[in-house]
Amino acid sequence: MLHYYDPKQTSAPQHFLPERDYGTPARLSETLVSLEIDGVEVTVPEGTSVLRAAALADINIPKLCASDNLEAFGSCRLCAVQIEGRRGLPASCTTPVAAGMKVTTQNARLAKLRRNVMELYISDHPLDCLTCPANGDCELQDMAGAVGLREVRYGFEGENHLDAETDDSNPYFSFDPSKCIVCSRCVRACEEVQGTFALTIEGRGFESKVAAGQSEAFMDSECVSCGACVQACPTSTLMEKSVIEQGQPEHSVVTTCAYCGVGCSFKAEMQGDRVVRMVPYKGGDANHGHSCVKGRFAFGYATHPDRLKTPMIRESIDQPWREVSWEEAIAFAAERLKAIQAKYGRESIGGITSSRCTNEETYLVQKLVRAAFGNNNTDTCARVCHSPTGYGLKTTLGESAGTQTFDSVMKADIIMVIGANPTDAHPVFASQMRRRLRQGAELIVVDPRRIDLLKTPHHRGAQHIALRPGTNVAMINALAHVVISEGLEDREFIAERCDAAGYQAWREFILDPRHAPENVEAITGVSAEQVRRAARTYAQAPNGAIYYGLGVTEHSQGSSMVMGIANLAMATGNIGREGVGVNPLRGQNNVQGSCDMGSFPHELPGYQHVGDPAVRERFEAAWGVPIDDEPGLRIPNMFDAAVAGDFKALYVQGEDIAQSDPNTQHVELALRSLECLIVQDIFLNETAKFAHVLLPGSSFLEKDGTFTNAERRINRVRKVMPPLAGKQDWEVTVDLANALGYPMHYDHPSQIMDEIAGLTPSFAGVSYARLDELGSIQWPCNEVHPKGTPTMHIEDFPIGLGQFAITDYVESDELSNRRFPLLLTTGRILSQYNVGAQTRRTHNQAWHDEDVLELHPSDAELRGVRDGDWVGITSRAGQTVLRARVSDRMPPGVVYTTFHHPGSGANVITTDSSDWATNCPEYKVTAVQVEKVSQPSAWQRQFQTFDRLQLELLRGGAKDEAGQALSGARE
Numbered sequence: 001m002l003h004y005y006d007p008k009q010t011s012a013p014q015h016f017l018p019e020r021d022y023g024t025p026a027r028l029s030e031t032l033v034s035l036e037i038d039g040v041e042v043t044v045p046e047g048t049s050v051l052r053a054a055a056l057a058d059i060n061i062p063k064l065c066a067s068d069n070l071e072a073f074g075s076c077r078l079c080a081v082q083i084e085g086r087r088g089l090p091a092s093c094t095t096p097v098a099a100g101m102k103v104t105t106q107n108a109r110l111a112k113l114r115r116n117v118m119e120l121y122i123s124d125h126p127l128d129c130l131t132c133p134a135n136g137d138c139e140l141q142d143m144a145g146a147v148g149l150r151e152v153r154y155g156f157e158g159e160n161h162l163d164a165e166t167d168d169s170n171p172y173f174s175f176d177p178s179k180c181i182v183c184s185r186c187v188r189a190c191e192e193v194q195g196t197f198a199l200t201i202e203g204r205g206f207e208s209k210v211a212a213g214q215s216e217a218f219m220d221s222e223c224v225s226c227g228a229c230v231q232a233c234p235t236s237t238l239m240e241k242s243v244i245e246q247g248q249p250e251h252s253v254v255t256t257c258a259y260c261g262v263g264c265s266f267k268a269e270m271q272g273d274r275v276v277r278m279v280p281y282k283g284g285d286a287n288h289g290h291s292c293v294k295g296r297f298a299f300g301y302a303t304h305p306d307r308l309k310t311p312m313i314r315e316s317i318d319q320p321w322r323e324v325s326w327e328e329a330i331a332f333a334a335e336r337l338k339a340i341q342a343k344y345g346r347e348s349i350g351g352i353t354s355s356r357c358t359n360e361e362t363y364l365v366q367k368l369v370r371a372a373f374g375n376n377n378t379d380t381c382a383r384v385c386h387s388p389t390g391y392g393l394k395t396t397l398g399e400s401a402g403t404q405t406f407d408s409v410m411k412a413d414i415i416m417v418i419g420a421n422p423t424d425a426h427p428v429f430a431s432q433m434r435r436r437l438r439q440g441a442e443l444i445v446v447d448p449r450r451i452d453l454l455k456t457p458h459h460r461g462a463q464h465i466a467l468r469p470g471t472n473v474a475m476i477n478a479l480a481h482v483v484i485s486e487g488l489e490d491r492e493f494i495a496e497r498c499d500a501a502g503y504q505a506w507r508e509f510i511l512d513p514r515h516a517p518e519n520v521e522a523i524t525g526v527s528a529e530q531v532r533r534a535a536r537t538y539a540q541a542p543n544g545a546i547y548y549g550l551g552v553t554e555h556s557q558g559s560s561m562v563m564g565i566a567n568l569a570m571a572t573g574n575i576g577r578e579g580v581g582v583n584p585l586r587g588q589n590n591v592q593g594s595c596d597m598g599s600f601p602h603e604l605p606g607y608q609h610v611g612d613p614a615v616r617e618r619f620e621a622a623w624g625v626p627i628d629d630e631p632g633l634r635i636p637n638m639f640d641a642a643v644a645g646d647f648k649a650l651y652v653q654g655e656d657i658a659q660s661d662p663n664t665q666h667v668e669l670a671l672r673s674l675e676c677l678i679v680q681d682i683f684l685n686e687t688a689k690f691a692h693v694l695l696p697g698s699s700f701l702e703k704d705g706t707f708t709n710a711e712r713r714i715n716r717v718r719k720v721m722p723p724l725a726g727k728q729d730w731e732v733t734v735d736l737a738n739a740l741g742y743p744m745h746y747d748h749p750s751q752i753m754d755e756i757a758g759l760t761p762s763f764a765g766v767s768y769a770r771l772d773e774l775g776s777i778q779w780p781c782n783e784v785h786p787k788g789t790p791t792m793h794i795e796d797f798p799i800g801l802g803q804f805a806i807t808d809y810v811e812s813d814e815l816s817n818r819r820f821p822l823l824l825t826t827g828r829i830l831s832q833y834n835v836g837a838q839t840r841r842t843h844n845q846a847w848h849d850e851d852v853l854e855l856h857p858s859d860a861e862l863r864g865v866r867d868g869d870w871v872g873i874t875s876r877a878g879q880t881v882l883r884a885r886v887s888d889r890m891p892p893g894v895v896y897t898t899f900h901h902p903g904s905g906a907n908v909i910t911t912d913s914s915d916w917a918t919n920c921p922e923y924k925v926t927a928v929q930v931e932k933v934s935q936p937s938a939w940q941r942q943f944q945t946f947d948r949l950q951l952e953l954l955r956g957g958a959k960d961e962a963g964q965a966l967s968g969a970r971e
């Protein structure tokens with residue numbers, strides 16, 4: 001039976017809880033040490049600082065330069081203590097505990113020393129506390145109070161820094177050096193937490209000061225605007241502009257970032273319903289108090305004036321929108337859907353779930369399709385990113401998900417990154433990876449591009465396997481060939497954990513000389529010597545971990561490559577413990593969740609096949625309707641069927657298929673062919689411009705639910721403000737189901753999760769109460785694993801034995817294309833997110849306000865192209881025009897762009913070539929020609945006209961002559 005979850009009845013961190021700072025990081029030693037602090041016996045792990053030991057016993061020693069996410073530095077001297085038998089007054093932050101130590105934290109001598117320290121700081125500090133933005137949240141102020149400072153004997157007239165100029169170059173935070181106490185917390189945060197090393201302390205003594213880069217403005221330095229320094233600063237020197245403008249927050253709610261698959265936890269710090277700032281939550285299991293520029297700063301889109309706040313309908317896409325009530329919009333949509341099914345049949349409609357919405361919302365959309373539409377025509381944007389991960393990992397390891405926690409990387413000895421760019425796409429995890437690399441782990445990057453991870457400061461040289469795009473499978477086979485032919489395999493693991501017959505067949509296949517590195521050199525462009533070295537490094541390391549991204553999946557052989565990676569990991573025994581594993585870096589915040597929740601046409605929630613009668617029976621009993629036993633249409637099939645006239649209506653929740661899917665012109669044609677397109681989104685996105693019904697969506701700040709990150713971690717999303725349009729997304733789906741005559745009723749998303757748990761074995765133990773109790777849960781979570789499963793496949797695989805798969809390399813059609821001699825590959829950058837609908841409506845535009853085409857100097861020279869020139873990029877699918885950036889990050893013959901701006905038309909060029917098993921598009925390899933041009937492409941001109949028209953129609957503006965002429969322009 002469903003129960004009502006009452007957030008007020010739980011111990012969830014709902015209200016303002018300043019997180020305790022224990023001064024120095026925790027130590028993990030199993031050896032315990034006992035000491036006495038102010039007469040209190042304290043027992044802590046060996047290596048713990050006296051400062052932390054005291055804090056753990058609730059004895060607060062004043063401190064300024066110490067923080068528990070940074071190694072102790074010992075510069076401020078405020079934390080001095082007296083230790084029996086030791087001379088002087090040592091700093092407690094840099095003094096480790098010792099057995100039997102007797103520590104005094106308060107006496108007259110210490111009090112005098114601390115007051116003197118504070119007096120010196122304050123004598124060079126503007127005393128404008130009442131008007132300072134940090135008033136009420138300033139450690140300097142707190143410490144002045146804590147040490148009882150009452151006078152400053154030195155006066156304020158001497159030499160000081162009070163006139164130092166403020167650096168306001170960063171759109172999100174300011175740097176006011178007049179307030180700086182040179183504690184170096186910012187410098188250490190940039191080094192230790194973020195791993196960017198953008199800050200230094202310049203000069204010595206009185207002259208010492210914090211500098212970004214080579215004494216540059218923050219925006220001109222290598223700073224990536226993660227905000228770790230801002231968070232670390234104990235004064236208002238580095239301060240969020242939102243706090244300067246709005247003042248201090250008064251309460252906070254813990255929630256989850258809605259951007260990437262890292263799934264960082266944040267405290268949304270609020271004034272009433274208004275977010276003042278997002279502060280990464282130290283208790284977050286995925287991020288441990290760190291974040292990137294998107295999660296921390298780019299939340300302004302949620303209240304952007306472009307937000308859709310009223311439901312709208314129209315008969316056809318050249319008509320102005322008509323604002324209507326929720327009831328009218330839902331009734332209009334339901335009537336249309338019913339009429340279309342009556343006319344064209346049950347299979348003529350479908351739905352697309354969103355990887356940005358919550359698990360509960362995604363679950364409801366696929367339930368709506370299966371139960372109310374009566375077919376399995378449901379799919380999700382994972383179709384265009386990680387569907388090969390689902391297929392490949394399920395086939396080999398038996399589960400469609402990564403095997404590890406992010407923290408597991410701290411035990412990896414060799415980290416192999418294939419087709420992923422973590423510093424841009426998964427920045428917080430990249431910082432953790434860099435920490436491990438600085439500790440000495442080795443790095444192998446398999447990627448055509450020289451990604452930034454290769455430039456990790458203080459890491460000895462990495463191996464870069466710069467293969468030709470589209471040759472991944474040849475490469476993974478060559479790596480495996482070396483492992484097996486040189487006897488580097490883990491025989492014990494293979495014998496105990498893997499299917500013997502399957503292994504023998506694979507072994508014979510992989511030993512074939514055609515896979516020898518010497519024989520694939522011509523295919524991949526990588527020397528045999530390099531491949532052999534990389535294979536040996538990976539196979540011989542105690543712990544080898546593989547991380548991969550869309551550079552693996554978005555290929556015609558994406559599924560083969562995923563299986564090839566799993567083969568390599570199994571062959572070397574790198575599965576089933578910390579520090580190893582096969583880890584897909586999922587792109588969007590809830591792409592793992594949208595797959596888990598049954599978005600694919602062939603699988604019900606929990607990857608349970610619709611063809612399995614026992615599975616269907618359970619769902620039919622719970623949902624009260626028969627479920628079609630045939631898999632439904634995938635997204636590309638929906639487009640083809642729409643163009644063919646068989647598919648007539650589509651409900652799209654939180655997804656911009658017109659911008660994100662390949663072969664834009666084909667997608668547009670499909671959308672135009674629909675008789676009813678219902679779009680539920682927070683903005684008028686590119687897809688919505690083809691819609692007949694607009695249902696305003698709610699941002700992550702306006703809803704309750706859960707997201708599941710790339711490590712299978714289910715995190716709570718908590719509502720911090722009311723939905724701008726009055727409804728959370730799940731409520732809209734419920735209304736639509738009811739209007740269609742399929743009854744749905746939930747009072748709270750926790751009830752939806754209870755239903756999911758009842759039907760999905762891997763979620764059986766998940767509930768909101770359990771999530772509040774544990775903070776987060778990595779599925780599977782059930783009777784056997786009541787607290788979830790951080791590491792998968794420890795003893796066996798869900799399919800019993802690991803299955804080696806034969807992964808023959810098949811050349812992509814795109815590679816043999818002579819008319820188009822260059823290969824285009826696409827990717828993301830740090831400041832923008834996916835189709836950019838959110839980040840383009842924030843100050844993140846300051847870093848990337850247009851997509852450009854990167855090309856190698858030799859390719860540029862051959863075509864007479866200079867940096868900044870306009871270039872036309874043509875493939876067999878279409879043409880677009882971008883500004884050129886000449887860069888040697890790409891090898892000759894390969895060009896690169898991003899797809900964050902709709903007018904760039906990156907997907908006008910990408911083709912419908914796709915993965916053989918899952919139809920995932922081959923975004924990473926498109927054969928193109930590049931030439932200098934002087935005007936936008938025909939598609940771009942049509943795009944601009946259509947865009948103008950649709951914005952006009954949104955405002956209720958005139959359609960008539962201009963409207964019809966303009967809308968016709970893009971047909």
Ligand code: SF4
Nearest residue numbers: 180181183184186233
């Ligand atoms: S900017 Fe802040 S954190 Fe950095 S040295 Fe100055 S006071 Fe310390």
Ligand code: SF4
Nearest residue numbers: 190223224226227229
């Ligand atoms: S914002 Fe991040 S990258 Fe920039 S200086 Fe601060 S810590 Fe370093």
Ligand code: SF4
Nearest residue numbers: 257259260264292295
């Ligand atoms: S975008 Fe990703 S890495 Fe950045 S804060 Fe959000 S979840 Fe974390």
Ligand code: FES
Nearest residue numbers: 074076077079093
């Ligand atoms: S807090 Fe220990 S020296 Fe600053």
